[in-house]
Amino acid sequence: MSVTVRAAAKINLHLGVGAPRDDGFHPLCTVYQAISLYDDVTATADDVLGVRTTAASPRVEVVGVPDGPDHLAHRAAVALGRHHGRDLTAALTVDKAIPVAGGLAGGSADAAAALVALDRLHDLRTTDDDLLRLAADLGSDVPFSLLGGTALGTGRGELVEPVADTGPWWWVVVPATAGLATPGVYAHLDRLRPDADPTPTPADAVLAALTTGEPAALARALHNDLEAAAVDLRPELGALLDRGVAEGALRGLVSGSGPTVLFLAESAEHARAVAGALEGALVAHGPVAGAHVVVDRA
Ligand SMILES: C[C@](O)(CO)[C@H](O)COP(=O)(O)OP(=O)(O)OC[C@H]1O[C@@H](n2ccc(N)nc2=O)[C@H](O)[C@@H]1O
Numbered sequence: 001m002s003v004t005v006r007a008a009a010k011i012n013l014h015l016g017v018g019a020p021r022d023d024g025f026h027p028l029c030t031v032y033q034a035i036s037l038y039d040d041v042t043a044t045a046d047d048v049l050g051v052r053t054t055a056a057s058p059r060v061e062v063v064g065v066p067d068g069p070d071h072l073a074h075r076a077a078v079a080l081g082r083h084h085g086r087d088l089t090a091a092l093t094v095d096k097a098i099p100v101a102g103g104l105a106g107g108s109a110d111a112a113a114a115l116v117a118l119d120r121l122h123d124l125r126t127t128d129d130d131l132l133r134l135a136a137d138l139g140s141d142v143p144f145s146l147l148g149g150t151a152l153g154t155g156r157g158e159l160v161e162p163v164a165d166t167g168p169w170w171w172v173v174v175p176a177t178a179g180l181a182t183p184g185v186y187a188h189l190d191r192l193r194p195d196a197d198p199t200p201t202p203a204d205a206v207l208a209a210l211t212t213g214e215p216a217a218l219a220r221a222l223h224n225d226l227e228a229a230a231v232d233l234r235p236e237l238g239a240l241l242d243r244g245v246a247e248g249a250l251r252g253l254v255s256g257s258g259p260t261v262l263f264l265a266e267s268a269e270h271a272r273a274v275a276g277a278l279e280g281a282l283v284a285h286g287p288v289a290g291a292h293v294v295v296d297r298a
């Protein structure tokens with residue numbers, strides 16, 4: 001018996017970050033979009049809980065992904081079991097196409113996919129509200145990984161609601177070889193902006209642009225407060241942002257906390273042309289679905 005669930009990478013079209021709260025988290029006003037780069041999590045019936053990570057293609061490195069209880073899919077299984085008052089067992093296999101520590105929420109995608117896969121494998125019928133609450137406890141990006149599409153994120157990013165989006169939008173995604181740790185990027189932003197406003201910049205410009213279907217309008221509105229911190233930590237990202245635009249992209253943007261860099265293109269064809277000029281670049285479109293079952297042999 002096994003269930004496979006697919007979950008997408010996320011990007012932030014707008015990422016407004018306020019001054020840190022008393023609990024250390026930063027208040028966010030963000031617009032998430034799920035893009036067509038996926039991890040697949042398969043849960044197979046077993047007597048114990050275990051997790052194994054494989055690379056979906058030779059260009060993906062799974063270095064740095066834990067193989068025990070710290071793996072986010074494993075943590076999701078433990079949290080779901082605790083919610084239902086039982087120990088959940090399964091052999092979890094995570095086939096990764098989302099770069100690790102890239103600012104694309106790959107770990108969050110695995111956690112969301114594991115929640116859905118184990119719920120189906122064990123026929124737990126967890127409510128959507130309970131899944132979203134469990135997801136929020138696992139990480140700020142995990143509720144969006146469940147939801148997918150395009151959504152406004154508030155609180156520390158865990159409160160999500162779908163927004164209107166007339167996409168598809170075409171993206172060129174340029175992963176970096178070495179990841180950037182999210183807490184370090186937030187901490188660096190605090191050093192760069194000691195007097196930051198507690199209220200994050202609102203997302204009105206991106207929300208309006210999403211309804212136009214015009215890539216040029218969305219390009220003008222893209223915004224990421226973490227970009228300055230990521231570029232300061234990795235100056236080569238600034239050069240890459242300039243290069244993509246020189247190659248004809250409408251606009252470049254650091255993805256979340258980085259170091260992945262995104263470029264917005266006019267069309268699929270335009271995205272393929274820009275990607276062809278940038279080493280290691282992938283083409284993706286969004287919005288796509290949140291964590292969903294692709295194989296059900298439960
Ligand atoms: C950068 C983003 O990906 C943008 O969507 C997210 O804000 C990060 O989400 P995530 O990786 O799911 O983050 P979590 O696992 O909840 O938190 C990891 C660490 O990131 C920092 N963090 C995260 C979210 C937030 N609103 N403020 C923060 O300061 C904290 O140092 C926290 O300890």
Ligand SMILES: Nc1ncnc2c1ncn2[C@@H]1O[C@H](COP(=O)(O)OP(=O)(O)OP(=O)(O)O)[C@@H](O)[C@H]1O
Nearest residue numbers: 071072100101102103104105106107108110141182
């Ligand atoms: N399933 C997992 N996949 C990737 N990393 C994991 C996983 N489980 C735990 N981790 C740990 O989490 C760290 C961050 O991984 P992840 O790929 O989610 O980063 P990210 O894409 O930058 O996340 P975000 O955009 O949410 O900040 C890794 O370096 C690793 O130590």
